[in-house]
Amino acid sequence: MRLSRYFLPVLKETPGDAQVISHQLMLRAGMIRQTAAGIYAWLPLGRRVLAKIEQIVREEQVRAGAIEVLMPTIQSADLWRQSGRYDAYGPEMLRITDRHDREMLFSPTAEELFTQIFQNGAKSYRDLPKNIYQIQWKFRDEVRPRFGVLRGREFLMKDAYSFDADFAGAKHSYNRMFIAYMRTFARMGLDAIPMQADTGPIGGDLSHEFIVLAPTGESDVFYHENWLKPRDTSAIDADDADALEGFITGLNADYAATDEKRDLAAESAAGDQLRQSKGIEVGQVFYFGDKYTKAMGVTVQGPDGVPITPLMGSYGIGVSRLVGAIIEACHDKDGIIWPDAVAPFKVALINLRVDDAACAAAAEKLYAELTAAGVEVLYDDRDERGGAKFATADLIGLPWQLVVGPKGVAAGIVELKRRGGERVEIALADAVGRLS
C-alpha cells in the first residue's frame, strides 16, 4: 500500500481526553476515532489489526473444533424472557423499540440465541458435542466507558457456546477452549494468565478469566510468580481428554485469582512467591451446565430414549479490547511496537527522497518486489522529510522499517531496522529476501 493513497490520519499531539497509553497511541496512529462515549470508528490501520487478531482467534477456534456462525446483533426481548435475563440484566442492556412497538435489544452476549439455534438443529445425543462460535459486535451500556477500546460500550467479541451430553464431556469442552485461549494469546505475543474468576450475570460455578498483566489494567490480580514464565502448550493433544485435564490441572496448581476470588490460604501457601498486579481481562471461559438449556426447555433424545438436557459452557474473547491490551504491553516513547502476528503491515518502506531519481527508482522496485513476494508493505512515498517519515513509522509501529536513501542507493545499500530493536545496513539486492 502506498501511503500517499492510504488513509492514515496521524496526530502529532495527544488528544486531551485520552488517558491511557493505548488509547492515546490508537488515536495518534490513526487507528480509531471516537464517535460517542465508548463507541469507536475503526480506521484502515486499526481495521487491519482487528482483522489480524480475528484471524488468529478464528484459527485457534477451528483448531479446537468450534464452528463459526454469525448471529444478529439485534434480538427480541421475548427470547431473553425465556431465560429470565431480560429482567435480570439491568440497564447495562441496551433496549430498543421498533416501529411496531416490539421490544428489542442490542445483544450484550448471546447464550439465549445460541441455545435456541442449537435446539433448532440438534435433536439427538448424536448431535453432541457441539461448539459454535461467532465474532460479532456486542453492546453493553456501561455506566462509565473509559480507556478507549479497553472499556468501550460497543466491542468486538468472539463468543463460543459448547453443548455436551454429560459433565465429563462438558469439562473436556471447557478444557479445549482453555488451551485454545492459551495458544491464542501466546500467538499474539501476550502472556495471559488464567485466573479463577467470578461468573457474573452469565452464571455457573466454574470460570477462568485470562488476564494480561499491565499497570493500566482495571482488575487487581494475585498470582504465583511461576506464571511469569511462559507455558509451552504445543505438545498437548486437545483430543485426549485425560491428558488435557491433567495438563490444565497442573497449570492451575499455581495460584492465580482475581480480586473477587482471592483465596487467602492459597496466598499464604505461596509465601514470598505471591505476586500482585493490575491486569486487563482479555478472555473468559464459563461452565454453567443446564442453566439456559433447562430454562428454555432444550433437550435432545438420549440413546435410551430418555431426553437429555445438554450442558453448556460459554467462552468469550474481547477482540477489540485485545488491540488496546497488546499496545499496553508493546510500546515505547515513540509509539506502538506490534508483535509480528498482529502487525497491520510487516514492513514500512521509507523512501527518504522522492525527488531523487535513483532513490525513488530503488524504492519503487523494492515496493514492487516485496508486494510480489506477498509481503505486506506500507510504502511511504509521500513528499515529506525523513524525520517526519521516521516519526510516522515509529508511531504506527510496523515490525520492520526498510529505509532507502540516496547515499545508500548509490552504494547499493539500504537500512533495515527492527522496530524497538537493532538497525543494520544490508545490500539492496538482499532486502527482499530478508523480508519474505
Place this chain on the structure above:
RNA sequence: CGGGGAGUGGCGCAGCCUGGUAGCGCAUCUGGUUUGGGACCAGAGGGUCGCAAGUUCGAAUCUUGUCUCCCCGACCA
C-alpha cells in the same frame, strides 16, 4: 449512579474573574529555499466560542436551563 472537571477553526490551548464582536502553537493551502529523525521564509484559507433562553446599548465572557465529553469512586468481555 454519587463526586469533580471541560466544551472556543482539524488537534492542543489562551481569552471568561474585571462584557466592547476572537487569539496562539501545530495541521492545511500557495510560492520559494530545503531534504537521514516531526525544516525555514513569505503569504492565505478556516471558528454564528456545544445548544437554548435571559440580563444588557452590546455576551465567548454574567444568569438559568439543557446536551455532550472527560476524570475519581461503586459495576463489567
